[in-house]
Amino acid sequence: MGKLRIHSYFKGLLFPSDNDNCWSNKYKLILLLKLCGTNYPTSICFIVVNEFCERFSYYGMKAVLTLYFLTYLHWDKDLSTAVYHAFSSLCYFTPILGALIADSWLGKFKTIVYLSIVYVIGHVVKSVGAIPTVGNPDVHIALSMVGLILIAFGTGGIKPCVAAFGGDQFDEENVSERQKFFSIFYMSINAGSLLSTVITPILRGDVQCFGGDCYALAFGVPAALMVVALVVFIAGSSLYKRNPPQGNILLEVCNCIGFAIKNRWQRRRYEPQRKHWLDWAEEKYSKRLIQEIKMVLRVLVLYIPLPMFWALFDQQGSRWTLQATRMNMAFVRMLNALMILLFVPIFDLIIYPLVGLCRINITPLRKMAAGMVFAALAFGAATLVEVNVVKTVVDPAPAGNCLLQVFNLAGGDVSLQIPGSNPFPEPIKYLQDPPKYEMLPLKAPSKMLKIEVTLNGATSECQHIFNQQNSYSLIVFSETTGVQCKLVSASENGFISCSLESKECSNVNLGLLDFGGSYTVILMEEFGKVGARKMEDVKANNVHIAWQIPQYVLITTGEVMFSITGLEFSYSQAPANMKSVLQAGWLLTVAFGNVIVLIVAEGAGLEQWKEFLLFAGLLLGVFIIFSIMAYFYTYVDPDELDKIYAGDSKSGEGSLSLSDEFKGSAH
Numbered sequence: 001m002g003k004l005r006i007h008s009y010f011k012g013l014l015f016p017s018d019n020d021n022c023w024s025n026k027y028k029l030i031l032l033l034k035l036c037g038t039n040y041p042t043s044i045c046f047i048v049v050n051e052f053c054e055r056f057s058y059y060g061m062k063a064v065l066t067l068y069f070l071t072y073l074h075w076d077k078d079l080s081t082a083v084y085h086a087f088s089s090l091c092y093f094t095p096i097l098g099a100l101i102a103d104s105w106l107g108k109f110k111t112i113v114y115l116s117i118v119y120v121i122g123h124v125v126k127s128v129g130a131i132p133t134v135g136n137p138d139v140h141i142a143l144s145m146v147g148l149i150l151i152a153f154g155t156g157g158i159k160p161c162v163a164a165f166g167g168d169q170f171d172e173e174n175v176s177e178r179q180k181f182f183s184i185f186y187m188s189i190n191a192g193s194l195l196s197t198v199i200t201p202i203l204r205g206d207v208q209c210f211g212g213d214c215y216a217l218a219f220g221v222p223a224a225l226m227v228v229a230l231v232v233f234i235a236g237s238s239l240y241k242r243n244p245p246q247g248n249i250l251l252e253v254c255n256c257i258g259f260a261i262k263n264r265w266q267r268r269r270y271e272p273q274r275k276h277w278l279d280w281a282e283e284k285y286s287k288r289l290i291q292e293i294k295m296v297l298r299v300l301v302l303y304i305p306l307p308m309f310w311a312l313f314d315q316q317g318s319r320w321t322l323q324a325t326r327m328n329m330a331f332v333r334m335l336n337a338l339m340i341l342l343f344v345p346i347f348d349l350i351i352y353p354l355v356g357l358c359r360i361n362i363t364p365l366r367k368m369a370a371g372m373v374f375a376a377l378a379f380g381a382a383t384l385v386e387v388n389v390v391k392t393v394v395d396p397a398p399a400g401n402c403l404l405q406v407f408n409l410a411g412g413d414v415s416l417q418i419p420g421s422n423p424f425p426e427p428i429k430y431l432q433d434p435p436k437y438e439m440l441p442l443k444a445p446s447k448m449l450k451i452e453v454t455l456n457g458a459t460s461e462c463q464h465i466f467n468q469q470n471s472y473s474l475i476v477f478s479e480t481t482g483v484q485c486k487l488v489s490a491s492e493n494g495f496i497s498c499s500l501e502s503k504e505c506s507n508v509n510l511g512l513l514d515f516g517g518s519y520t521v522i523l524m525e526e527f528g529k530v531g532a533r534k535m536e537d538v539k540a541n542n543v544h545i546a547w548q549i550p551q552y553v554l555i556t557t558g559e560v561m562f563s564i565t566g567l568e569f570s571y572s573q574a575p576a577n578m579k580s581v582l583q584a585g586w587l588l589t590v591a592f593g594n595v596i597v598l599i600v601a602e603g604a605g606l607e608q609w610k611e612f613l614l615f616a617g618l619l620l621g622v623f624i625i626f627s628i629m630a631y632f633y634t635y636v637d638p639d640e641l642d643k644i645y646a647g648d649s650k651s652g653e654g655s656l657s658l659s660d661e662f663k664g665s666a667h
Contacts, residue, residue: 038177039170039171039174039177040177040181041169041170041239041241042236042239043169043236043239043240043241044166044169044181044184045236046232046233046235046236046239047162047165047166047169047185047233047236048166048184048185048188049188049229049232050162050229050230050232050233051162051185051188051189051192051229052188052189052191052192052229053192053225053226053228053229053232054116054119054155054158054162054192054225054226054229055188055189055190055191055192055193055196056192056193056195056196056222056225057119057123057192057196057222057223057225057226057229058091058151058155058192058196058222059192059193059196059197060196060197060199060200060218060221060222060225061123061126061151061200061219061222062088063196063197063200063201064200064201064204064215064218064219065084065087066080066084067204068130068144068215068218068219069083069084071213072130072140072213072215073137073140073141073144074137085594085598087148087152088594089591089594089595090149090152090156091151091152091155091156091159092156092587092588092590092591092594093156093588093591094152094153094155094156094157095156095157095159095160095583095584095587095588096581096584096585096588097153097156097157098111098115098156098157098158098159098160098161098580098584099160099161099580099581099583099584100250100581101115101157102160102161102164102245102580103245103246103249103250103577103578103579103580103581104245104246104247104249104250104251105245106245107242107243107244107245108161108164108165108168108242108243108580109165109237109240109242111157111158111161111580112158112161112162112165112233113230113233113234115153115154115157115158115161116154116158116226116229116230116233117230118150118153118154118157119150119151119154119155119158119226119230120154120223120226120227120230121150122146122147122148122149122150122151122152122153122154123147123151123219123222123223123226124147124223125143125146125147125150126143126144126147126148126151126219126223127147127216127219127220127223128143128147128216129141129142129143129144129146129147130144130215130216130218130219131210131216132210132211132212133210156587159583159584159587160580160581160583160584160586160587161580161583163182163185163567163571163583164571164574164579164580164583165240166181166182166185167181167182167568167571167572167579168241168242168243168579169240169241175572178568178571178572179568180348182564182567182568182571183344183345183347183348183564185567186340186344186563186564186567187340187341187344190336190337190340190341191337191341193337194334194337194338194341196222196225197334197337198334199221200218200221200222201218203217203218203221204217204218243576243577245577246577249577249578249581250581252285252289253289253293253296253578256278256281256284256285256289256290256293257278257281257293259280259281259284259285260277260278260279260280260281260290261277261280263280263281263283264277264280267280276294278290278293278294278297292575292577292578292638295573295574295575295636295638296574296575296578296581296582298573298633298634299569299570299573299574299582299585300582300585301629302365302626302629302630302633303585303586303588303589305622305625305626305629306566306589306593306626307589307590307592307593307595307596308372308593308596308618308619308622309371309372309375309558309562309589309593309619309622310589310590310592310593310594311593311594311596311597311600311615311618311619312375312376312378312379312555312615312616312619313375313555313558313559313563313593314590314593314594314597315597315615316336316552316555319382319608319611319612320382320548320551323382323385323386323389323548323608324545324548327389327543327544327545327547327548335548335549335552336552336555336556336559339552339553339556340556340559340560343556343557343560344560344564347560347561363635364565364566364568364569364572365569365626365630365633366630367561367562367565368561368562368565368566368569368626368630369623369626369627369630370558370561371557371558371559371560371561371562371563371565372558372562372619372620372622372623372626373558373620373623374554374555374557374558374561375554375555375558375559375562375619376616376617376619376620376623377554377616378551378552378554378555378558379551379612379613379615379616379619380612380613380616381550381551381554382548382551382612383609383612383613383616385543385547385548385551386608386609386612387609388543388547389543390607390608390609396469396471397439397440397468397469397470397471398469399445399468399469400441400442400443400444400445400468401439401440401441401442401468401469402439402440402442402466402467402468402469402470402471402472403437403438403439403440403470403471403472404423404437404438404440404466404471404472404473404474405434405436405437405438405472405473405474405535406424406428406434406473406474406475406476407432407433407434407473407474407475407476407520407522407533407535408428408429408430408431408432408476409430409431409475409476409477409478409522409524409533410430410453410455410476410477410478410483411430411455411478412430412455412456413427413428413429413430413455414427414428414453414454414455414476414483415427415428415453415454416428416451416452416453416454417451417452417454418440418449418451418452419449419450420441420443421440421441423438423439423440424438428476431533433535433536434473434535437471440466442466442468444468445467445468446465446466446467446468447465447466448463448464448465448466449463449464449465449466450462450463451463451464451474451485453476453483453485455478455483458482458483460482460483460484462474462483462484462485462487464485464487470489470490471489471490472487472488472489472490473487473488473490473520473535474486474487474488475487475488475522488520490518518536518538519534519535519536520534520535521533521534521535522534522535566586567583567586570582570583570585570586571583572638573635573636573638574638575638576638600614600615
């Protein structure tokens with residue numbers, strides 16, 4: 001009998017019914033399995049491994065997605081970039097849908113399982129679309145788009161649920177363990193990201209299938225990892241603590257807010273003001289629901305300035321990457337993920353405890369505010385690096401002018417005569433590397449110029465159209481009919497077609513091509529062999545990639561203090577029936593941060609270093625606003641609602657202000 005009774009309590013705890021409203025805290029404490037004698041539930045192991053595999057799946061697929069668009073679907077750069085960012089944005093807007101399903105209908109466990117199945121199907125469809133023998137290009141595009149949409153709904157839908165479900169596994173008294181769980185959870189995200197961004201590009205480039213790069217394998221491996229994530233998560237089902245959904249909570253919240261506004265408007269003239277505008281809903285809705293809505297709205301108001309942090313943070317994959325490509329070493333894409341794995345334990349085990357010993361009250365909002373400062377400093381460092389990087393870049397010609405350099409292949413010294421202002425008064429020697437671009441006045445948006453070229457006393461004419469603010473290379477060479485000219489625009493990516501009468505062109509030594517440099521390479525036949533002549537149009541950059549390390553250290557420090565803390569704060573300050581919704585609201589700040597980047601990048605039209613400085617200044621301004629808002633915020637314990645409103649009903653009896661009962665540590 002004793003065994004059967006314990007089993008009955010255990011079953012009721014893990015698979016609660018809607019009538020199980022009075023579980024015994026004593027049995028919860030005894031029966032929830034702990035990890036190695038600690039206060040960590042064993043169930044979080046399955047959740048952390050699930051998150052690692054899911055993030056490997058997601059970032060591994062994204063690591064080769066843009067190249068897939070360019071080289072497999074043969075889209076141009078603009079379309080590839082637009083679809084890539086549209087997909088990324090959708091992944092951060094769909095969490096709202098997943099949160100509503102979890103909190104209002106299926107519960108977090110079933111939502112994660114069902115949407116993970118959608119996620120796996122999306123990966124499989126995406127992988128099949130990358131097989132060249134399956135259909136025509138239109139079929140490949142259709143399968144790719146369907147796969148990406150399913151992946152976006154899958155990853156976005158489970159994103160707010162997994163973190164909140166992990167937090168649900170902890171007892172009320174294990175607050176510090178729950179905080180550390182979110183740090184471990186965040187580390188699993190970055191570990192999965194780190195490995196996947198290394199492995200999947202290798203699978204694409206080093207493994208050949210169907211006569212080319214193996215995108216089917218590069219997408220198939222992430223699909224397999226998502227299957228593993230799903231299996232691992234289901235394997236721990238008997239250990240999970242599950243909070244049942246409580247109906248369509250969002251609809252109830254909206255109705256409560258609407259009723260409060262309507263009631264206040266109708267009665268404002270003949271009834272005294274109430275303490276809070278939501279208190280006008282007390283005639284119809286319970287005080288517990290009203291207090292829960294107050295809690296959520298207070299946190300959502302705090303979220304308003306947060307997108308600016310993400311606007312800076314997410315530029316690691318765009319602006320900072322472009323900055324690195326102009327420096328003299330390849331960009332290390334995994335730097336941020338590596339630093340996260342290093343910094344999280346350092347902050348949790350060393351820095352935070354040391355600051356605590358100094359009797360400084362480190363509240364979550366203070367950590368987040370400090371994270372903003374570090375992110376702003378990171379962009380200040382990026383500004384200094386950018387100023388030095390652009391020193392070797394050729395400034396574009398002003399309106400009404402263009403830039404021109406001349407390369408002489410004619411076999412002797414040549415002289416040029418250009419109508420108007422001649423930037424080449426001295427003869428140009430044979431095979432001389434042009435020292436720099438010269439300014440060529442056009443005095444019009446576009447102009448045809450007649451250029452006279454003199455070689456050994458014989459003069460020939462070349463006519464070419466020049467457009468303002470472009471850069472050109474004029475290649476002068478000798479033919480039997482006289483001197484000829486070839487005009488190459490810098491916008492043509494430096495490719496010049498040539499025919500060398502069946503000579504072998506495949507193994508030509510171009511010498512050292514430094515990062516940040518721009519070159520024009522000309523293939524020539526000399527002594528029966530094909531040789532290459534290289535012009536350095538833009539000098540190579542001598543700013544080492546190591547100068548980016550300080551900005552990565554600062555942004556990673558900001559991420560540890562801001563992102564991990566915000567994740568745990570969103571969970572701890574949310575009522576039990578709205579934890580996934582608030583997690584989704586947190587993720588929405590990431591989506592709106594990317595929107596800010598698009599607006600500033602497209603609308604401001606600033607030089608890159610000025611844009612970096614603008615973002616740093618904007619975030620410092622947001623830091624001040626957020627700090628003021630945080631000062632007036634009162635921390636609450638949502639779990640105490642059960643004690644306060646245990647007998648509350650729709651009649652509105654038992655009024656008690658949450659802010660009066662729990663004056664937590666503010667700001």
